[in-house]
Amino acid sequence: MPEPDRSHRPLPANRAVCGTADTDSVHDEPGGGDLHPHPVPLWMLGGVFATLIVLTVLTVAATYVDLGRLNVWVALAIAAVKGMLVAEVFMHLRWDRPFHRIALLAAVAFVALFIGIAMLDRVTYLPDLIPGHAPGVQQ
Amino acid sequence: MASAAATPRYEGKHHLAHHFDTRRQQFDSHKLAMWLFLVTEVLMFGGLFCAYAIYRASHPEIFLFAHTLLDKNLGAVNTIVLLFSSFTMAWAVRAAMLGERRRLSALLAITLLCGFGFLGIKAFEYNHKWQHGFLWGQQFAYAELPDYLAGHGADAATAPDSAADAHAAAVMAELDHAAAVTVAHGHDPALIPRNVHIFFGIYFVMTGLHGIHVLAGMIVIGWLLRRSLRGDFGTRNYTAVDLGGLYWHLVDLIWIFLFPLLYLIH
Numbered sequence: 001m002p003e004p005d006r007s008h009r010p011l012p013a014n015r016a017v018c019g020t021a022d023t024d025s026v027h028d029e030p031g032g033g034d035l036h037p038h039p040v041p042l043w044m045l046g047g048v049f050a051t052l053i054v055l056t057v058l059t060v061a062a063t064y065v066d067l068g069r070l071n072v073w074v075a076l077a078i079a080a081v082k083g084m085l086v087a088e089v090f091m092h093l094r095w096d097r098p099f100h101r102i103a104l105l106a107a108v109a110f111v112a113l114f115i116g117i118a119m120l121d122r123v124t125y126l127p128d129l130i131p132g133h134a135p136g137v138q139q
Numbered sequence: 140m141a142s143a144a145a146t147p148r149y150e151g152k153h154h155l156a157h158h159f160d161t162r163r164q165q166f167d168s169h170k171l172a173m174w175l176f177l178v179t180e181v182l183m184f185g186g187l188f189c190a191y192a193i194y195r196a197s198h199p200e201i202f203l204f205a206h207t208l209l210d211k212n213l214g215a216v217n218t219i220v221l222l223f224s225s226f227t228m229a230w231a232v233r234a235a236m237l238g239e240r241r242r243l244s245a246l247l248a249i250t251l252l253c254g255f256g257f258l259g260i261k262a263f264e265y266n267h268k269w270q271h272g273f274l275w276g277q278q279f280a281y282a283e284l285p286d287y288l289a290g291h292g293a294d295a296a297t298a299p300d301s302a303a304d305a306h307a308a309a310v311m312a313e314l315d316h317a318a319a320v321t322v323a324h325g326h327d328p329a330l331i332p333r334n335v336h337i338f339f340g341i342y343f344v345m346t347g348l349h350g351i352h353v354l355a356g357m358i359v360i361g362w363l364l365r366r367s368l369r370g371d372f373g374t375r376n377y378t379a380v381d382l383g384g385l386y387w388h389l390v391d392l393i394w395i396f397l398f399p400l401l402y403l404i405h
Contacts, residue, residue, distance in 0.1 A: 033161025035375055037236035040229065049226035056218050056398075060211070063403045075399035082395045090229040091388045092381075097167065100174045107178040111185030115192050122193055129197055 038095050048089045055082050166378055173382045177389050180352075184393055187345050191400060194337055204331065205338035206404040208273050210264060214402035217260050218394065224253030225391040228360075232384045235367075235377035243372060243380070247364040250387065254357040261350055268339070275343055279336035288331070342401055349397060352390045359383045 059078040067074060088094045093101045159165040195202050231246035271287050272280025363383050366372065372380055 033163040035162050035166055035377075037374060037377065039233040039236040042230065042233065045226060045229050045233065048229075049222065052222045052226075053219060056215065056222065059399050060215055060403060063399075063405045066405070071405035072400075075403055075405075076396075079396045079399055083392050086225060086388055086392050086395065090225055090391075091385055092232075096170075099171070103174050103178050104181070107181040107185075111181060111188065114185055115189045118189050118193060119196060122196060126197075 038092070040089060040092065040095075044089060048085050051085060052082055162375070169378050169382060170385075173385050177385060180389055180393075184345075184348070187341075187348065188396070188400075191341055191345065194341060195404075198332075198334065198337065200332040201334055201338050202404050205273075205335045205342075206402060208268075208271075208335075209342070209402050210267070211402050213260055213264055214398055217257055218398045220253050220256045220260070221391050221394050224250045224257070225388055227253065228384045228387045232377065232381050235372050235380040236374065238374040240367065240370060240372065244364060244367045247360055247367055247380075251357055251360045251364060254353055254360065257353055258350065258357075261346065261353075273339050274336065275340035276336055279339060281331075281335075284331060284335070345397055345401065349390065349393055352393070356383075356387045356390050359386060 055078050059075055062074050062078065063071065065071075087101075087104060093104070155162055155165060159168065227246045227249045231243055231250060234240075234243040234246055268274065272278070272283050274280070360383060363380055366379065
């Protein structure tokens with residue numbers, strides 16, 4: 001007996017690409033795949049904003065403390081915490097599909113890889129570097 | 140016509156494109172696309188951060204000296220303006236989801252004003268750099284630098300920043316190489332490293348590209364505001380607000396890193 005023609009039906013592949021295990025199928029979701037807005041509570045938005053301001057003050061204050069080479073890492077660490085708060089709460093990553101966070105972290109990881117390897121390369125020509133001298137530049 | 144007027148505008152506007160099964164699927168696709176775009180933005184700025192890292196590692200004295208020519212306070216104020224605008228934008232997305240139309244419009248307007256505020260302060264800073272010739276490459280006015288330093292030397296002696304300046308001078312002296320050239324001018328000899336223009340090249344490219352992003356974000360928010368005033372958005376149609384918000388937050392995110400790296404060098 002020949003298979004019935006199913007070409008008019010939505011492709012099953014739709015279900016597979018749409019998400020992760022339990023919230024997978026758009027068809028099975030309550031509300032028939034309608035939007036379920038998740039408004040972030042106002043106290044949380046306000047709390048994150050207040051924390052960001054505190055961290056900004058902290059990062060300015062940290063420059064008045066001499067930590068030698070560590071200063072730049074402290075500044076970057078504070079910036080990373082601030083960035084994480086913005087991404088997780090303001091940008092809603094905390095309640096989103098995990099893939100969005102994976103995409104952002106992958107981008108950050110590749111930037112780190114890019115800078116890291118470029119900095120390794122810098123070490124190879126470091127012996128030839130004359131501090132304060134940039135060839136071909138006129139003053 | 141009467142029935143059309145009775146339906147809220149957004150109900151009619153929010154159609155489901157034929158190639159999507161459900162609204163949820165349509166929303167998820169849009170959001171995924173936005174995130175992928177944001178990833179490309181992060182990678183683009185990553186190239187500039189790489190240039191920054193290499194030059195700062197190779198020529199720390201340039202960065203230590205040149206950052207004192209930036210106004211730390213204006214940078215901090217701009218950071219707060221941008222953080223506040225991110226907060227109002229996040230609140231606007233919440234208002235859109237809850238269908239609070241008037242509040243949505245008000246919050247978008249505040250966010251837009253903050254964008255103007257940020258660019259206004261930035262323009263003020265750029266103007267100051269322009270006036271004194273703190274520019275890129277051969278545009279950098281080395282000849283005017285001693286005058287500028289002498290003019291500001293008196294302030295620096297009493298300002299709380301003098302400790303930081305002394306520290307920078309000490310680091311430069313410690314490096315003890317050809318970089319530190321002593322420029323005797325008037326009564327105060329000042330230490331000026333060579334190639335200060337490299338810092339300003341990096342400064343203008345990074346803040347300039349960021350500024351263009353702020354401008355683009357403001358255009359998006361202006362468009363959202365117009366649509367919001369028209370009544371396009373509601374509990375079932377907030378995708379545009381959500382995605383525009385994501386872009387604005389990314390612009391904020393990049394500034395969070397730019398501020399300490401350019402203004403707060405120790």
